[in-house]
Amino acid sequence: MAALTQEQTLIREQAKSWMTEQYPVRKFREMRDSGNPLGFSQDTWQGMIDMGWSGILVPEQYGGSGLGYQTFGLVLEETGRQLTASPLFASAYAGATALLVSGSDQQKQDHLPHIVDGSHIMTLAIDEGPRHAPLQTALRAERKGAGFVLNGTKTFVHEGLAATHLIVAARTSGSVGDDHGLTMLIVRADSDGIARNRLSTADSRGYANIGFDHVEVPADAALGEIDAGYASMDAILDRCRAGIAAEMLGTASQAFDMTLEYLKTRVQFGQVIGSFQALGHRAADLFSAMELSRSCMEAALQAIDGDADNIAELCSLSKARTGEFLHEMSNQLIQVHGGIGMTDEFDAGFYLKRARVLETAFGNQAFHRDRYATLLGF
Amino acid sequence: MAQDQLADFRAEVREWLAANFPASLNGRGMAIMDAAFSDGAMQDEAAQWRARLAERGYGAPTWPKEYGGAGLTHPEARVLGDEMAKVGAFNPIPMLAGMGVTMVGPTVLEYGTEEQKRRHLPGIASGEVRWCLGLSEPNAGSDLASLTTRAVDDGDSWRVNGQKVWTSGADRSQWCGALVRTDPDAKKRDGISFLMVKMDQPGIRARPIPLIAGASPFCETFFDDARAEKDDLLGPLNEGWSVVKRLLQHERQSQTSAGGPASGPTVTIQEMARKYVGTNERGELGDADLRTRLAKHLMDAAAHGLTGERITAEARGKVEVSAAASILKNSATVVAQTRAELTLEMMGHQGLGWEGDGFTSGELAAVRGWLSGKAMSIYGGSFEVQKNIISKNILGLPETTQKG
Numbered sequence: 001m002a003a004l005t006q007e008q009t010l011i012r013e014q015a016k017s018w019m020t021e022q023y024p025v026r027k028f029r030e031m032r033d034s035g036n037p038l039g040f041s042q043d044t045w046q047g048m049i050d051m052g053w054s055g056i057l058v059p060e061q062y063g064g065s066g067l068g069y070q071t072f073g074l075v076l077e078e079t080g081r082q083l084t085a086s087p088l089f090a091s092a093y094a095g096a097t098a099l100l101v102s103g104s105d106q107q108k109q110d111h112l113p114h115i116v117d118g119s120h121i122m123t124l125a126i127d128e129g130p131r132h133a134p135l136q137t138a139l140r141a142e143r144k145g146a147g148f149v150l151n152g153t154k155t156f157v158h159e160g161l162a163a164t165h166l167i168v169a170a171r172t173s174g175s176v177g178d179d180h181g182l183t184m185l186i187v188r189a190d191s192d193g194i195a196r197n198r199l200s201t202a203d204s205r206g207y208a209n210i211g212f213d214h215v216e217v218p219a220d221a222a223l224g225e226i227d228a229g230y231a232s233m234d235a236i237l238d239r240c241r242a243g244i245a246a247e248m249l250g251t252a253s254q255a256f257d258m259t260l261e262y263l264k265t266r267v268q269f270g271q272v273i274g275s276f277q278a279l280g281h282r283a284a285d286l287f288s289a290m291e292l293s294r295s296c297m298e299a300a301l302q303a304i305d306g307d308a309d310n311i312a313e314l315c316s317l318s319k320a321r322t323g324e325f326l327h328e329m330s331n332q333l334i335q336v337h338g339g340i341g342m343t344d345e346f347d348a349g350f351y352l353k354r355a356r357v358l359e360t361a362f363g364n365q366a367f368h369r370d371r372y373a374t375l376l377g378f
Numbered sequence: 379m380a381q382d383q384l385a386d387f388r389a390e391v392r393e394w395l396a397a398n399f400p401a402s403l404n405g406r407g408m409a410i411m412d413a414a415f416s417d418g419a420m421q422d423e424a425a426q427w428r429a430r431l432a433e434r435g436y437g438a439p440t441w442p443k444e445y446g447g448a449g450l451t452h453p454e455a456r457v458l459g460d461e462m463a464k465v466g467a468f469n470p471i472p473m474l475a476g477m478g479v480t481m482v483g484p485t486v487l488e489y490g491t492e493e494q495k496r497r498h499l500p501g502i503a504s505g506e507v508r509w510c511l512g513l514s515e516p517n518a519g520s521d522l523a524s525l526t527t528r529a530v531d532d533g534d535s536w537r538v539n540g541q542k543v544w545t546s547g548a549d550r551s552q553w554c555g556a557l558v559r560t561d562p563d564a565k566k567r568d569g570i571s572f573l574m575v576k577m578d579q580p581g582i583r584a585r586p587i588p589l590i591a592g593a594s595p596f597c598e599t600f601f602d603d604a605r606a607e608k609d610d611l612l613g614p615l616n617e618g619w620s621v622v623k624r625l626l627q628h629e630r631q632s633q634t635s636a637g638g639p640a641s642g643p644t645v646t647i648q649e650m651a652r653k654y655v656g657t658n659e660r661g662e663l664g665d666a667d668l669r670t671r672l673a674k675h676l677m678d679a680a681a682h683g684l685t686g687e688r689i690t691a692e693a694r695g696k697v698e699v700s701a702a703a704s705i706l707k708n709s710a711t712v713v714a715q716t717r718a719e720l721t722l723e724m725m726g727h728q729g730l731g732w733e734g735d736g737f738t739s740g741e742l743a744a745v746r747g748w749l750s751g752k753a754m755s756i757y758g759g760s761f762e763v764q765k766n767i768i769s770k771n772i773l774g775l776p777e778t779t780q781k782g
């Protein structure tokens with residue numbers, strides 16, 4: 001862990017104890033078993049708002065604490081560890097980031113205080129197909145009067161059912177695949193012409209496919225530049241990649257701890273299974289991968305806070321490396337636990353299912369290896 | 379360390395380098411060291427440069443001044459390294475001293491008597507006395523504690539008998555740090571001592587062993603009634619195991635970097651890939667499979683570098699050798715070996731030359747480097763032994779009791 005300020009240490013300790021004592025995985029299980037369609041329970045979310053975490057990115061003038069990305073990462077690690085379900089990431093991280101990167105003063109004033117107090121849940125609606133591919137955006141926004149009319153579909157929108165506002169990537173000109181012609185628009189989720197279909201997903205969290213049928217928005221819906229929105233969209237996505245990597249590392253670290261604990265307690269052939277060298281070496285490999293991923297994850301968040309010039313590179317590095325580690329760790333969590341790992345009663349399955357969703361979000365390992373190669377000029 | 383103090387030091391180093399580093403040596407570190415190794419000495423300006431570094435204590439900059447160092451703090455030593463790299467300068471002394479600067483010296487600093495420090499350290503710090511290490515034996519490799527080379531106290535001196543193997547530089551060294559059995563009746567690790575033995579004597583014979591990369595950097599070393607002074611025992615009698623454990627930590631630390639000695643402007647592996655493999659209309663490498671693996675490799679290298687920085691930052695102020703050394707040693711090994719394999723692969727037939735015409739010097743060096751790099755996962759505690767260390771010492775997993 002990079003040297004933390006006193007405030008950061010305090011926030012991390014608070015998050016750790018809040019998550020493990022009040023909202024441990026058991027709470028997530030209760031939420032899943034209740035069949036809650038939103039994929040999170042309101043009291044969990046309210047608890048997080050009360051803790052002040054929804055304001056970590058938001059400057060003080062808009063009601064937040066403005067502590068920055070590294071600090072938010074500390075909380076996300078803990079939500080990742082306990083699989084704590086809430087719109088914290090979608091709204092207070094991703095949504096707030098979009099406004100901070102591209103929002104006008106008026107837009108910030110209109111939304112940021114509400115993100116902090118939870119009355120607005122804002123989420124990104126970018127992907128349209130099975131894979132993350134922002135340049136493939138096809139949803140059209142055509143000029144009508146001073147505003148726009150939207151037609152198209154967005155898929156796998158995080159907290160898509162709970163959201164009050166969607167931050168939509170739309171094509172205002174050009175054709176699919178072009179980086180010119182993209183515009184981001186803030187759309188009220190209760191606008192006429194919007195159809196939200198809940199997705200029931202392996203990780204039991206809240207996602208929706210969202211159809212846009214002649215949805216009209218006013219001129220001031222545009223977030224950032226018209227037609228030239230791709231660069232800031234990419235910057236927003238990079239911050240999301242770095243943030244979700246923190247959550248991923250938390251999830252994987254918890255899986256590691258559970259695995260190590262089992263290696264030290266499960267006895268077969270008259271000895272704990274961790275004494276078998278094949279498993280000892282596997283644990284050593286996983287531990288090393290965890291340390292290496294942590295360095296990438298922290299470096300990316302630090303680069304964002306420090307406004308470094310290699311943010312894109314580090315965010316792809318972070319997302320790909322934590323993705324690789326989480327992938328392997330979540331598989332080994334099941335394998336090392338043997339039969340018990342396969343039971344729904346044990347939590348391992350939750351971690352495995354969540355792992356794949358997190359890996360896929362904002363570009364999987366392959367996406368980021370490809371992007372990294374392009375950024376490095378080959 | 380106050381930043382302005384470091385800045386003052388940086389200015390001082392720059393000035394000193396401008397006045398003392400011969401411009402003709404710029405970026406020629408590797409070539410000069412190669413020549414020094416085949417001729418046994420450095421010539422002309424290179425020799426002068428060594429002497430100037432030694433005089434200033436910059437050969438082993440963090441050692442105390444009274445033992446030939448410059449008494450620099452670690453941040454100062456990093457500044458020195460940065461500034462040297464900027465002007466294409468290099469420090470030949472660690473290579474000239476063999477195992478002296480990286481391993482023997484730090485261990486002598488820790489365990490040696492005042493008299494031993496004054497006698498041995500200045501020669502190492504000036505690069506004039508080369509040391510080898512006689513640890514491994516034919517039947518004691520990873521299981522080093524099963525070594526059988528004996529040292530017997532015959533009143534005036536130690537009498538040493540036995541055989542060492544893989545002794546790097548034994549045929550070119552003046553001194554050997556040898557691990558010897560001094561109490562054959564004690565338990566394996568309890569009867570071992572660390573003895574400093576002069577190489578130039580009738581009882582010692584070093585026979586070079588050619589390696590797969592062509593050169594013969596290491597030897598079989600035979601001790602046949604060889605002699606060592608009574609006061610050349612490093613650390614207490616029969617406690618050589620703790621001494622060598624410490625020494626191996628220094629070795630591991632010195633091997634946690636994945637890069638080689640700087641030798642002027644180097645071509646990045648991605649530039650090399652573009653040159654040999656070619657690119658498509660989008661500017662991507664023509665071999666999509668190689669492109670992915672190269673990206674993954676560069677990510678591994680970046681992760682390794684960032685982890686080194688993170689661990690240094692976390693350990694700032696603490697002198698204790700980090701438990702992370704095993705992680706870093708293995709990741710450095712993977713990065714370096716993968717890099718060598720990818721380089722060869724992208725060169726195709728041009729990456730298969732041994733010597734002579736038809737290949738550039740860079741291509742030939744890539745082949746030799748690929749071969750010699752295989753040793754990284756064997757010495758200094760093998761790849762597998764590092765994993766044992768991580769699982770036992772860091773993760774606290776027990777050793778198996780399973781028999782057979």
Ligand SMILES: Cc1cc2nc3c(=O)[nH]c(=O)nc-3n(C[C@H](O)[C@H](O)[C@H](O)COP(=O)(O)OP(=O)(O)OC[C@H]3O[C@@H](n4cnc5c(N)ncnc54)[C@H](O)[C@@H]3O)c2cc1C
Nearest residue numbers: 511512513514519520521544545546753756757758760762
């Ligand atoms: C280039 C080079 C330079 C060297 N220089 C020196 C030197 O200057 N001085 C010196 O004293 N020595 C030197 N060595 C020797 C080096 O320290 C030994 O090679 C090393 O300790 C391994 O011993 P070994 O070769 O006998 O292999 P072994 O110990 O026989 O190992 C064989 C294989 O078994 C594996 N293995 C062994 N034990 C275990 C275990 N417990 N669990 C799992 N796997 C295991 C190893 O990882 C390896 O893959 C050098 C070696 C090389 C390659």
